[in-house]
Amino acid sequence: MFGSIFCCVPNHLPQLATTLAAVAKSFHAHGWLLGTSGNLSAVVQRDPLHLAMSPSGIDKGELTAEQVLTIDENARLVSDHNAKPSDESLLHIRIVKERGAGAVLHTHSVWNTMLSDLYAGDGGLSIAGYEMLKGLQGVRTHEHSEWLPIIDNSQDMPALADRISNTLREHKNAHGFLLNRHGLYSWGDNLAQAKRHVEILEFLLETLGRTLLVKNRG
Amino acid sequence: MFGSIFCCVPNHLPQLATTLAAVAKSFHAHGWLLGTSGNLSAVVQRDPLHLAMSPSGIDKGELTAEQVLTIDENARLVSDHNAKPSDESLLHIRIVKERGAGAVLHTHSVWNTMLSDLYAGDGGLSIAGYEMLKGLQGVRTHEHSEWLPIIDNSQDMPALADRISNTLREHKNAHGFLLNRHGLYSWGDNLAQAKRHVEILEFLLETLGRTLLVKNRG
Amino acid sequence: MFGSIFCCVPNHLPQLATTLAAVAKSFHAHGWLLGTSGNLSAVVQRDPLHLAMSPSGIDKGELTAEQVLTIDENARLVSDHNAKPSDESLLHIRIVKERGAGAVLHTHSVWNTMLSDLYAGDGGLSIAGYEMLKGLQGVRTHEHSEWLPIIDNSQDMPALADRISNTLREHKNAHGFLLNRHGLYSWGDNLAQAKRHVEILEFLLETLGRTLLVKNRG
Amino acid sequence: MFGSIFCCVPNHLPQLATTLAAVAKSFHAHGWLLGTSGNLSAVVQRDPLHLAMSPSGIDKGELTAEQVLTIDENARLVSDHNAKPSDESLLHIRIVKERGAGAVLHTHSVWNTMLSDLYAGDGGLSIAGYEMLKGLQGVRTHEHSEWLPIIDNSQDMPALADRISNTLREHKNAHGFLLNRHGLYSWGDNLAQAKRHVEILEFLLETLGRTLLVKNRG
Numbered sequence: 001m002f003g004s005i006f007c008c009v010p011n012h013l014p015q016l017a018t019t020l021a022a023v024a025k026s027f028h029a030h031g032w033l034l035g036t037s038g039n040l041s042a043v044v045q046r047d048p049l050h051l052a053m054s055p056s057g058i059d060k061g062e063l064t065a066e067q068v069l070t071i072d073e074n075a076r077l078v079s080d081h082n083a084k085p086s087d088e089s090l091l092h093i094r095i096v097k098e099r100g101a102g103a104v105l106h107t108h109s110v111w112n113t114m115l116s117d118l119y120a121g122d123g124g125l126s127i128a129g130y131e132m133l134k135g136l137q138g139v140r141t142h143e144h145s146e147w148l149p150i151i152d153n154s155q156d157m158p159a160l161a162d163r164i165s166n167t168l169r170e171h172k173n174a175h176g177f178l179l180n181r182h183g184l185y186s187w188g189d190n191l192a193q194a195k196r197h198v199e200i201l202e203f204l205l206e207t208l209g210r211t212l213l214v215k216n217r218g
Numbered sequence: 219m220f221g222s223i224f225c226c227v228p229n230h231l232p233q234l235a236t237t238l239a240a241v242a243k244s245f246h247a248h249g250w251l252l253g254t255s256g257n258l259s260a261v262v263q264r265d266p267l268h269l270a271m272s273p274s275g276i277d278k279g280e281l282t283a284e285q286v287l288t289i290d291e292n293a294r295l296v297s298d299h300n301a302k303p304s305d306e307s308l309l310h311i312r313i314v315k316e317r318g319a320g321a322v323l324h325t326h327s328v329w330n331t332m333l334s335d336l337y338a339g340d341g342g343l344s345i346a347g348y349e350m351l352k353g354l355q356g357v358r359t360h361e362h363s364e365w366l367p368i369i370d371n372s373q374d375m376p377a378l379a380d381r382i383s384n385t386l387r388e389h390k391n392a393h394g395f396l397l398n399r400h401g402l403y404s405w406g407d408n409l410a411q412a413k414r415h416v417e418i419l420e421f422l423l424e425t426l427g428r429t430l431l432v433k434n435r436g
Numbered sequence: 437m438f439g440s441i442f443c444c445v446p447n448h449l450p451q452l453a454t455t456l457a458a459v460a461k462s463f464h465a466h467g468w469l470l471g472t473s474g475n476l477s478a479v480v481q482r483d484p485l486h487l488a489m490s491p492s493g494i495d496k497g498e499l500t501a502e503q504v505l506t507i508d509e510n511a512r513l514v515s516d517h518n519a520k521p522s523d524e525s526l527l528h529i530r531i532v533k534e535r536g537a538g539a540v541l542h543t544h545s546v547w548n549t550m551l552s553d554l555y556a557g558d559g560g561l562s563i564a565g566y567e568m569l570k571g572l573q574g575v576r577t578h579e580h581s582e583w584l585p586i587i588d589n590s591q592d593m594p595a596l597a598d599r600i601s602n603t604l605r606e607h608k609n610a611h612g613f614l615l616n617r618h619g620l621y622s623w624g625d626n627l628a629q630a631k632r633h634v635e636i637l638e639f640l641l642e643t644l645g646r647t648l649l650v651k652n653r654g
Numbered sequence: 655m656f657g658s659i660f661c662c663v664p665n666h667l668p669q670l671a672t673t674l675a676a677v678a679k680s681f682h683a684h685g686w687l688l689g690t691s692g693n694l695s696a697v698v699q700r701d702p703l704h705l706a707m708s709p710s711g712i713d714k715g716e717l718t719a720e721q722v723l724t725i726d727e728n729a730r731l732v733s734d735h736n737a738k739p740s741d742e743s744l745l746h747i748r749i750v751k752e753r754g755a756g757a758v759l760h761t762h763s764v765w766n767t768m769l770s771d772l773y774a775g776d777g778g779l780s781i782a783g784y785e786m787l788k789g790l791q792g793v794r795t796h797e798h799s800e801w802l803p804i805i806d807n808s809q810d811m812p813a814l815a816d817r818i819s820n821t822l823r824e825h826k827n828a829h830g831f832l833l834n835r836h837g838l839y840s841w842g843d844n845l846a847q848a849k850r851h852v853e854i855l856e857f858l859l860e861t862l863g864r865t866l867l868v869k870n871r872g
C-alpha cells in the first residue's frame with residue numbers, strides 16, 4: 001500500500017511547502033478555499049510519519065511556504081511553529097494511512113457543498129461516462145463509473161476519521177469523498193496527482209450540478 | 219464591547235491602508251465591488267475614533283494605499299486628502315460603535331443582491347448546517363443557524379444608520395446584514411477577520427441561491 | 437452637449453491609449469471581450485474629431501497602447517498604422533456626437549447577449565430599484581428606473597448608426613443600449629466613467645438574468 | 655487545401671512553443687483545461703509534417719515552452735524529449751490534414767461537456783443569429799447558422815480519427831466539433847485564429863446553455 005518511492009527517501013520539505021502554497025493560491029483563485037476554509041497536506045516521510053500541512057485559520061490565498069507546519073501521526077506539531085494544526089489533521093493522516101497517499105487536499109466549493117447536500121440521502125453520487133474521468137489514477141476509459149461517497153459531517157474528529165476509514169475500505173476504488181454540506185477530500189501519490197484529482201472532481205461536480213438544472217426541466 | 223487591543227494602541231495607518239487596498243483588489247477580482255461600488259474601513263484609533271476608509275467614487279480594483287482617507291466619528295475628513303468620504307461612512311461608524319468592530323467591509327455581489335431581494339419579505343434569511351459557518355467568529359460547529367437580517371434600503375443615511383443600530387441590537391449574534399437590493403455588510407475584530415466573514419457569507423449566499431434553483435425544480 | 441473640458445484641450449493620446457489597453461485587459465478577464473469581440477474608444481480632440489480606438493481583429497486581452505489607432509469623424513485612419521479600423525467605428529462616432537461622450541465601450545458578455553435576446557420583443561428592458569444604479573452618472577437614488585433600449589442588429593453600419601441616433605434621441609436619459617444578440621454599448625464623459633457604466637450595467641444584467649431564473653420557478 | 659504560407663517556410667518552433675504555452679495558461683484560467691485535460695498543437699512544417707504539441711499528463715496551467723514536443727505525421731516523437739505524446743495526437747494530425755489547419759486546440763469546459771451530452775441525440779447543435787459568429791473565419795454576418803457536429807466518444811484513436819474525417823468531409827464549413835461528454839475541438843490557419851475560434855465557440859455554448867435554462871421555464 002505504501003508506495004516504494006515514499007517509504008525511505010524523505011521528500012524535500014522546502015519544495016513540498018512551496019508547492020503546497022502554490023496549490024493553495026490556485027485553488028483559492030477558483031473559489032475553493034474561501035474564508036480560510038479547506039486544508040492541504042503532503043507526506044514528508046513515512047516512518048515515522050511526518051506530514052507537511054497548511055495551518056489552521058490562515059487565508060489560503062496568502063499562504064506562504066514558511067507557514068507550512070510539520071505534524072506527526074498524532075497530529076502533534078513537529079516543526080518549530082507557533083501555530084495551531086488544523087482540527088482536520090486527523091482526517092488527512094487517516095487518508096494517508098488508508099490509501100498510502102502522498103498528498104491530501106480538501107476543498108470547499110459551492111458545487112461540492114450543494115451536491116453533497118442534494119445526494120446525501122443516497123450515501124454518495126455516481127459520475128459516469130465522462131472523458132474527464134480518465135484523468136483519475138488507474139482509469140483507462142470514459143466508460144467508467146466513479147462512486148463518490150458522501151459521509152455525514154461531524155465535529156468529533158476521531159469518530160469522523162473512523163467513519164472515513166470504513167468508507168475507504170468499503171469503496172476501494174474511490175478517488176475522493178464528500179463530507180455533507182462541508183467539502184471534498186481527494187488525494188494522490190504526490191501533490192501533482194492530488195491537485196489533478198481535485199480539479200477533475202470539482203469539474204465533474206459542476207458539470208453534474210448544471211446538467212441537473214437543465215435536464216430536470218419540464 | 220470595545221476589544222482591549224483596539225482601545226489604546228493606535229493601529230499603524232500605512233499598514234492598514236495597504237491591507238485595505240489589497241482586500242479591495244481581491245474583492246474586485248471576485249466581482250463584489252464592480253463599478254466603484256462598496257467600501258472598506260478599518261479602525262486606526264478609538265478615542266477619539268479615527269477610521270481609515272476607501273474614498274467615494276474610486277475604482278476599487280485600482281485603489282491605492284495613498285488614496286485611503288481618515289475620517290472622524292462624524293464622518294468628517296481628518297486626513298489631508300482632496301477627496302470625498304463615502305455617503306455610507308455613517309453606516310461604517312455605526313457598526314464600529316455597535317459591535318466594537320475593528321474593520322467593516324461592504325460588498326455588492328450578484329448573489330447578495332438577488333437574495334436580499336428574494337427574502338426581503340421575511341426580514342432576513344437563515345443559513346444553517348454548513349461547515350463554512352464555523353469560520354464565523356465564535357461559531358464552533360456546523361450545527362449553527364445564522365440569521366442574516368435584511369434591512370430596507372434608503373438614501374437617508376442617518377435614518378439608515380439608526381435602522382442598522384436597531385437591527386444589530388435585536389440580533390446580537392449576527393455577523394453581517396443585507397441592505398435590500400443593495401449589498402452585504404460584515405465586520406470583524408480586524409481586517410483579516412472581516413475579510414474572512416465576507417468570503418464566508420458570500421460563499422454561503424451563492425450556495426443558497428444555487429441550491430434554491432435545483433431544489434425547487436420538479 | 438460637448439463638455440467644456442473636452443472642447444479645446446486635446447487629451448494626451450499616449451495616456452488614453454495606455455488606459456484603453458488596461459480597460460481592455462480587465463474586461464477580457466471578465467469574459468466580456470472574448471474572441472477579439474468588442475471595441476473601445478476615447479476622444480483625443482473634438483474639432484476636428486479624433487478618436488483613439490482599438491483596431492479590428494485584435495485579441496483584446498493582448499491589446500497594447502501601440503496598437504491603438506486614431507480615426508477621424510468618417511472613421512478614416514489618421515494615425516500611421518497598418519491596421520484596419522473596426523466596422524463599428526461609425527457607431528462609436530455616432531454615440532460621441534449624440535451624447536458628447538468622451539469614451540465609448542462595447543462589450544459582448546454572455547448575460548448581455550442572453551437578455552438582449554429574451555427582451556428583444558419589448559424593445560428594451562427596465563432595471564429599477566437597485567443601489568447599483570446610483571453609480572450611473574446623474575442618478576441620485578436607487579429609486580430609479582433605467583430603460584435599456586434593445587436595437588435590432590445589422591451589418592449595415594450607416595443604417596445601424598442612424599437607428600442608434602433615433603434611439604438615443606428618444607431615450608435622452610439612457611446610459612447604454614443593447615444590440616440584439618450582439619452586445620452592450622455604454623459611454624461616459626471619460627474612460628473611467630465609461631468603464632464604471634459598463635461594470636454597473638453588466639452587473640445588473642447578470643443580476644436580472646439570474647433573478648429571472650429563480651423567480652419564475654414554481 | 656494546404657495554405658501556401660505553410661507549405662514551404664518552416665514556422666519558428668521556439669516562438670510557436672511560447673505561444674502554445676501562453677494559450678494553455680489563458681485557457682486553464684478559464685477552467686477549460688482542468689486536471690491536465692485538453693491539448694494544443696501547431697504546425698511547424700508540412701512536408702514532412704512536424705507538429706508542435708503539448709505533452710500528455712501535464713498541468714496546462716504550468717506548461718512551459720520547453721515541454722512542448724514535436725511529433726511527425728504518425729504521432730511519433732521527433733524532438734529530443736523524454737515524454738509521452740498525447741493519445742489524441744492522431745486526432746490533431748487528422749484535423750491538420752483534413753482542414754489544412756495551422757493549429758488545433760482541444761478544450762474540456764463544463765458547458766461544452768454539458769451541451770455535447772444534451773444534444774448528442776441530434777448529432778450536433780445549431781448556433782444561429784449571434785454577432786459573435788462573425789468572428790469565425792469566413793463568416794460575414796450574424797445571419798449565419800453554424801452546425802457544430804457531435805461525435806461519439808471512443809478510446810480507439812484510429813477509429814475516432816476516421817470518424818472525425820467523415821464528419822469534417824460531411825460538414826465542410828464547420829469550425830469545430832464536439833466529442834460527446836468529452837470536449838471541443840477547433841482549429842485555425844494559425845494559433846491566433848484557433849484561439850479566437852475556441853473563445854467564440856465556448857462563449858456561444860455557454861450562451862446557448864444558459865438561454866436554454868431561462869427559455870424552457872414555464
